[in-house]
Amino acid sequence: MLLKPLVRRGGDRHFDFDAAVTLTTASGDPLRLQKVLCDDGRTVDLYCHSPGRELKETAMNARFVPRFEAGLQKLADGLKKPRGQKRLDRLQERIGRLKERSRGIGQHYQITLEPDASGRNAVALTWKQDPRAGSRLTDPGVYCLTTNETGWDEATLWRTYTMLTDLEAVFRSLKSDLGLRPVFHTTEGRTEGHLFITVLAYQCVHLIRTELHKHGIHDSWATLHRILSVQRRVTATFRQPDGHTLNVRKSTLAEPDLRNIYQALALNPAPGGTRKLIT
DSSP, rough: OOEEEOOOHHHHHHHHOOGEEEEEEEESEEEEEEEOOOOTTOOOOEEEEEHHHHHHHHHHHHHHHHHHHHHHHHHHHHTSSSSSSOOHHHHHHHHHHHHHTTTTGGGEEEEEEOOOTSBEEEEEEEEEEEOTTTTTTTSTTTTEEESSSSSOOOOHHHHHHHHHHHHHHHHHHHHTTTOOOOOOOSSHHHHHHHHHHHHHHHHHHHHHHHHTTTOOOOOOOHHHHHHHHHOOOEEEEEETTTSOEEEEEEEEOHHHHHHHHHHHHHHOOOOTTOEEEEE
């Protein structure tokens, strides 16, 4: 099965809201899905529209469009100054660098440099916004998934994709957070034991996330790992009048997000309790 994310650029973000179906994601957000059979008849494009993604990309457009136009205006104003940059080739290079930093906004502008009689210098710079259809500027919040499973419906395709994405994230955690790699053992038995412990750790991760899902917590393991890593066990040492040393060991207070996780798992937010030792 081929199922991969493919963010459509250029003129490929075509989305028909009338032909789309609505699905609710695990986090409770609405998602519009449109299934389109490709011309080859062997693959399917699943166009997805996310309101959250639309807000994000609209905010990006609102930030980069004025910035790009301000850069063009600065170049145009420089042509009016006596010692401003007027060489045609240098201005074209600066426009190219401006487009590189525009996060794709530059493709939606028709920019014209008017040369002088010699053809070496520019006397005016003008531009006009010409949005390309099916782009982030015209269709924010739309992306596409491609698959060769032509017989599946929209909901099955989407849920399979999210499952694969989640599995990929877990395997990344297996390699890093859960210690699958690197393997420093040289004997076969120890290597197998290392891999067995790692897979066992994954089973614990899956069990924890399944239980958290029941309580509306849908964070990835990387996010959970970051939240869980904040809490520490600390030891405070006090010198007593009789010459002995009092060691008090306890956990730091759990942050709100961590407390929610403990509550969902029915665990004590102060693991280990308070221990005192006199030496």
